Amino acid sequence: MRCKLNSLFAVLAVIGLLVLPLSKALAEKPIVLGAPLAMAFLYGWTAEKGIKLAVEEINAAGGVKVGDQKRPFSVDVIDTRDLEPGVPVSEALLALEKLILEKKADFIVGGPVRSEAALAAMPLLSKHKKVSILTTGSLTPKYHALVAENPEKFKYCFRISGEAKWMVMGELIPCLEDIGKKFDLNRLIIMVQDVAHARAGGELLAKVMSEKGWQVMGDPLVFPTGTTDFSMGLLDAKKKNAQVMIIWMDMPESAILLKQWHDMKVPALPFGVIIAAAEQPGFWKATEGKGEYCLGNVVNAGNVPSEATPWTMKFVEAYKNKYGLEPEGYGASSSYMAVYALKDAIERAGTIDSDKVVDALKQIDIKGVYGRTRFDAKTNQVIPSLDPEEGAVGTVFQWQDGKRVVVFPPKIATGQILLPPWMKK
Amino acid sequence: MDIVIYGIVNSVTLALMALGFTLVYGVCRLPNFAHGSLYVLTGYITWILMNRVGLNYPLSMLGALVITGLIGAAMYQFILVRVRGMAISEIIASYAIGLAILEGLRWGGLKGGTFTLPPFIEGSVDLLGVSVDFQRLIVVAIGLALMALLWLFVTGTKLGLALKGMAQDERAAMTLGIDSDRMAVVSMAMGSVLAGIAALVLLPLGNIVVEAGYNVLIMAVAVCIVGGLGSWTGAILAAFVIGFAQILTIVLVGAHFQVVVALVAIIVTLILRPSGLFGQQKELEERV
Numbered sequence: 001m002r003c004k005l006n007s008l009f010a011v012l013a014v015i016g017l018l019v020l021p022l023s024k025a026l027a028e029k030p031i032v033l034g035a036p037l038a039m040a041f042l043y044g045w046t047a048e049k050g051i052k053l054a055v056e057e058i059n060a061a062g063g064v065k066v067g068d069q070k071r072p073f074s075v076d077v078i079d080t081r082d083l084e085p086g087v088p089v090s091e092a093l094l095a096l097e098k099l100i101l102e103k104k105a106d107f108i109v110g111g112p113v114r115s116e117a118a119l120a121a122m123p124l125l126s127k128h129k130k131v132s133i134l135t136t137g138s139l140t141p142k143y144h145a146l147v148a149e150n151p152e153k154f155k156y157c158f159r160i161s162g163e164a165k166w167m168v169m170g171e172l173i174p175c176l177e178d179i180g181k182k183f184d185l186n187r188l189i190i191m192v193q194d195v196a197h198a199r200a201g202g203e204l205l206a207k208v209m210s211e212k213g214w215q216v217m218g219d220p221l222v223f224p225t226g227t228t229d230f231s232m233g234l235l236d237a238k239k240k241n242a243q244v245m246i247i248w249m250d251m252p253e254s255a256i257l258l259k260q261w262h263d264m265k266v267p268a269l270p271f272g273v274i275i276a277a278a279e280q281p282g283f284w285k286a287t288e289g290k291g292e293y294c295l296g297n298v299v300n301a302g303n304v305p306s307e308a309t310p311w312t313m314k315f316v317e318a319y320k321n322k323y324g325l326e327p328e329g330y331g332a333s334s335s336y337m338a339v340y341a342l343k344d345a346i347e348r349a350g351t352i353d354s355d356k357v358v359d360a361l362k363q364i365d366i367k368g369v370y371g372r373t374r375f376d377a378k379t380n381q382v383i384p385s386l387d388p389e390e391g392a393v394g395t396v397f398q399w400q401d402g403k404r405v406v407v408f409p410p411k412i413a414t415g416q417i418l419l420p421p422w423m424k425k
Numbered sequence: 426m427d428i429v430i431y432g433i434v435n436s437v438t439l440a441l442m443a444l445g446f447t448l449v450y451g452v453c454r455l456p457n458f459a460h461g462s463l464y465v466l467t468g469y470i471t472w473i474l475m476n477r478v479g480l481n482y483p484l485s486m487l488g489a490l491v492i493t494g495l496i497g498a499a500m501y502q503f504i505l506v507r508v509r510g511m512a513i514s515e516i517i518a519s520y521a522i523g524l525a526i527l528e529g530l531r532w533g534g535l536k537g538g539t540f541t542l543p544p545f546i547e548g549s550v551d552l553l554g555v556s557v558d559f560q561r562l563i564v565v566a567i568g569l570a571l572m573a574l575l576w577l578f579v580t581g582t583k584l585g586l587a588l589k590g591m592a593q594d595e596r597a598a599m600t601l602g603i604d605s606d607r608m609a610v611v612s613m614a615m616g617s618v619l620a621g622i623a624a625l626v627l628l629p630l631g632n633i634v635v636e637a638g639y640n641v642l643i644m645a646v647a648v649c650i651v652g653g654l655g656s657w658t659g660a661i662l663a664a665f666v667i668g669f670a671q672i673l674t675i676v677l678v679g680a681h682f683q684v685v686v687a688l689v690a691i692i693v694t695l696i697l698r699p700s701g702l703f704g705q706q707k708e709l710e711e712r713v
Contacts, residue, residue, distance in 0.1 A: 040536045040635070085636060194681045222681040226640050228631050229435065232675045235427050235555070255541070256631035263549045263558035277632070282539035286632060 030074035031064060031352055033339065034105025034130075036096045036121075038083035038113040038137065042276045043250065043331040046303075047110045047136040048077050050335030053322055064343050067350045073339065076103040082114040083137065083250065085225045092117035093124060100128045106352050109338045110331075113137030115197045122146060125156050129354045131361070133338040134159040136331030137250070139197045139274070139299075141165040144379035151378065155358050158380040160341060160373070161334035162299040162394055164201050166384045171394045172273055172297070173208055174386075175408040179244065179269070183419060186213065189242035189268065190220035191233055191257070193249040201248050201273060217242050223249070230257040234266050242268040243423075250276045255287055262290035265422045272296040279303070279329030284402045292399050293420040301370035301388065301395045301412055302333030304404045308370055308388045308395075308412040315369045326404075333369045341366070341373065368392075387411050427555045428672055434561045436668025437568035438627060442641050443648035443660050444571065445619030451592045451655035452612035453605075455505060456516050459523035460620050461642030466526055467493045467621035468633040472540050482543065490621045497617025498610050505613070506606060527638045540633040542625070560629050567626050571619070572661060579657075588612060592655065647687035651694045653701030662702055666690070 035051055037044035055073040058064065063072040078099050080092035092112040099105045108130050112118045118138035125132045134143065134157070141163050147154040180186050188209055192202035202220035210216050217240040221233045234257075237245055245261070245268040247254060255277035261270055270293070272278050278296045301308035305316045305326060315336060319327045327333060345360035346352055365374050371388030375381065385391030386409040396408035398417055405415035442464070449457045467489045474485035500522055508514035546559040579585040590598035591608045599605055623641075648667060652659030667690050671683045694701055 040531055045536075086639075222679060224681050224684045226636055227680070227683075228627075228637070228640075229431075229438075231431050231434075231557075231561075232427070232672065233680060235431075238556070252634050253631060259631070260558065263547075263560075264556045265549070280539055286539040286541045288541075288543060 028063070028069055028071040030072045031066070031107070031346070032103065032105045033073055033075045033342070034096075034099030034103055034108045035075055035077045035110040035335075036080045036092060036099055036108065036112050037077060037110045038081055039077070039079040040081065041083040041113070041250070041252075042280060042329050043083065043113050043137040044079075044111070046328045047113075047331040047335040049319070049323055050135070050327075050332040050337075051075055051077075051109055051339055053318060054336045054339035056322070057318065058339065058343055065347045066352060073343075076105060077110075078103075080112050080117065082112050082117040089114070089117045089120045093120055096121050096124060100124075100130055105130065107342055107357075108132035109342065110135050110335055111137055114195075115140035115143070118143060119146070122154050122157050126153050129156060131156045131342075131354050131357050132158065133341065133361075135161050135335040135338045139164040139167065140200075144376070144381035147381075148379045155380070156354060158361055158375055158382075160338045160375075160382045160392075161330070162384060162392070163381060164197055165204075167273065167297065167299065167394065168201055168204055168208070170384060170386070171396065171408065172205065172271075173212070175295075175396050176209065176214075176244065176271070177212065178408070179271075179417060180214065182417070183269075185243040185269070187215045187217065187241055187243040187268075188246060189217040189237045189240060189244075190246040191230070191248070192220045192222055193251055193254075194222050194224045195250070198248040198250075198274065202246070205246060205273070220246075220248075225251050226253060227251075228253055228256055230260050231264075233257075234260055234264050237268050238264070238266050242266075244268055245270045247272045247275050250274050252277050254278065255283065255291070258291045258294055259287055262287075262292075267423045269419060269423065270294045274330075276329065278399065281326050281328060281404070284399060289402070292401070293418060295396055295398045295407070295417070296404075297330075298395050298397065299330040300334045301393045301406075302336075303327045303329050303331075304395050304397045304406055306395065306406045306412045306414055308393055309367055311367070311369045337368045337370070337373060340368065370394075426553050428669075428676060430552060430555050430557060432669040432672040434557070434565055435672050436665040437565045439644055439648050439668050440572065440661050440664035441564070441568045441623040441627065442620075443645040443652075443664060444575070444657075445616035445623070446642075446645040447649050447652070447655060447657055447660040448575075448619060449612050449616035450649065451657060452588050453509075453591065453609040454595075454655070455501075455509070455609065455613070456512070456519065456654075457613065457616060458516055458520035458642060459500065459526065460616070460645050461638035461640070462523035462526035463493055463497060463617045463620040464624045464641045465530065465633065465635060465638040466496070467624040468542065468628045468637075469530055469535050469540065471542060471625065472633060475542075486625050489625070490618050493621040494614040494618040497620075498614040500617075501610050501613040506609070509606075509609070523638065523642070527635050531635045535633075536635065541631075542629045542633070544629040545626075558630075560626075564626050564630070567622070571622065575657070584611065644687060647691050649701075651690045651701055653703040656701065656703035659701055659703030663690075666702075 059072045063070040078095045080095045081087045082092040112121050115138045190202045192198040206216045254275050275296050278294050302312050345357050349356040349360040371393045374383045383391040397404040398407050407417045446460045470489035471485045474480045474488050508518050544560040549558040579589050587603045648663045652663030671686045674682050
């Protein structure tokens with residue numbers, strides 16, 4: 001009996017020794033991550049899930065080492081509603097300020113999600129000296145251009161996800177050229193949503209592709225946010241014999257465009273540079289397979305299963321275990337990585353002092369979910385690449401038989417691009 | 426030809442969106458600003474009945490229409506009756522109900538673009554050289570049939586005549602024994618069911634999103650203002666005017682200007698003929 005009791009005490013002591021450091025970390029004052037996100041939209045809720053998954057993993061492993069303390073992360077999410085039509089930028093700024101002043105956020109991770117709001121938030125972050133890592137929604141190159149122009153003022157602003165210029169020049173155009181060569185296609189029509197990043201991206205794409213010898217069918221067709229009928233644009237594409245249809249829309253109604261494209265059998269391959277509706281795993285069921293052959297860009301690897309790095313599938317599996325589905329799209333992997341990047345920087349800085357964490361973030365070099373993760377010294381923009389050994393890689397996928405198959409960049413591709421049957425010559 | 430065909434489709438779509446709103450306003454002078462939210466609500470209820478409860482598509486649609494009709498009736502019976510006759514309070518109360526419904530749906534997790542209803546018939550057909558999907562043809566057929574049925578109901582049934590009487594002169598109708606509040610409940614239920622029918626035929630073209638509630642309300646109000654508040658004939662005519670103007674704008678000017686069309690139509694109507702094409706409310710002031 002006595003022997004059994006001793007064994008029991010021994011087991012309890014071992015458990016206590018294991019749990020004690022963890023509970024001590026959790027007892028320390030948490031490092032508050034403020035996440036201003038547009039929660040009604042994919043780019044908002046995927047980011048929240050990515051952030052919370054990383055925080056949970058880090059806290060379970062004991063927290064963040066700040067000097068000689070182990071402190072847990074805590075997350076405060078606020079809905080900025082900045083992707084909703086008609087919501088002014090000032091709403092997002094108020095939400096951000098609330099996170100800083102009322103919720104006492106130590107760092108900002110995530111948004112604001114709409115480019116216009118993210119740009120407007122930059123002076124606010126400087127004013128409060130809050131380190132912010134942008135992870136979702138905002139693709140405007142102006143963000144990191146402003147950092148380069150005013151390095152001292154905007155030194156707190158980092159972006160760990162992709163940006164429009166690289167997406168177009170570094171990923172989309174090479175991918176389009178591959179498609180052109182492989183299937184002998186060179187007639188392009190561009191459809192964009194009436195928002196700043198989409199209009200600018202569409203115009204840039206039209207210009208560059210014209211210079212590369214493609215026939216671009218007129219100016220980009222601009223659709224207002226909330227459009228529910230794309231018939232006239234699709235008829236235009238059909239009349240002009242367009243062969244590739246570029247779509248740049250973050251509104252959920254872009255699913256309607258693809259349903260109509262399928263029903264009208266428009267002989268043009270849809271390529272969503274940004275197409276939030278088609279990114280989600282539920283898209284296939286929602287369109288009853290009508291979105292098959294649609295190409296989509298999820299900005300960073302890891303938002304669709306692939307073997308970009310050893311960490312990619314670990315992240316995908318962890319996301320699936322926690323939320324019951326694959327990472328849903330743009331914002332998931334980058335938000336997850338932002339938390340790990342912060343952890344790394346805080347631990348190297350040994351403090352949560354903003355200026356010291358900025359210096360540490362600038363030195364970061366880790367192999368993350370979507371490749372080697374480093375920030376450009378002048379712009380604080382994550383360094384992109386087509387090779388995960390060199391930098392952060394993006395992902396272009398195609399819906400094939402109910403699955404999102406990675407088709408670009410070649411280093412991480414898991415399949416080949418296919419044409420819909422009504423396009424085959 | 427594509428302008429004609431898609432002009433008709435777009436016009437009937439707008440008419441469908443506006444019929445319920447104009448019915449309620451026509452009968453009980455109540456501007457139901459929860460109209461758009463009832464439209465979205467019907468879509469989500471149908472989706473839930475199909476995908477969560479496991480009912481088949483027709484039963485889900487029927488169930489959703491019954492529930493939406495009851496909600497519309499309850500809205501009047503328990504809330505709007507208290508502010509009846511006070512125009513501003515009616516607008517505020519109905520808009521607040523609409524907001525509560527839409528934001529409640531969002532709060533309940535119904536967000537994103539993955540909620541859809543299947544089309545009644547798959548595929549498309551070449552109509553005079555223009556490709557049109559079957560669902561859009563069904564929209565036109567159901568829209569026109571609904572207009573005809575409403576006309577028959579109003580002119581050929583006792584209840585319809587009572588509603589018409591209320592629309593023409595509420596006090597005179599009451600002297601003939603027509604119960605004003607009962608008719609208002611009936612009109613709210615019918616208006617909600619009409620919003621629901623519009624949702625059931627239009628939503629299979631796209632996806633169910635909360636934001637659609639605001640768009641539908643704006644379009645319904647635009648059609649009713651241009652047509653003349655409370656006038657069914659005016660609403661249908663205005664739907665065709667705005668519908669064709671939108672399609673012409675897309676073709677001749679650019680797709681992103683289509684949202685401006687309805688707003689310009691409202692402004693022009695308010696300047697030139699504040700009572701709308703067939704409205705009677707402000708005729709006296711206009712004459713003065």
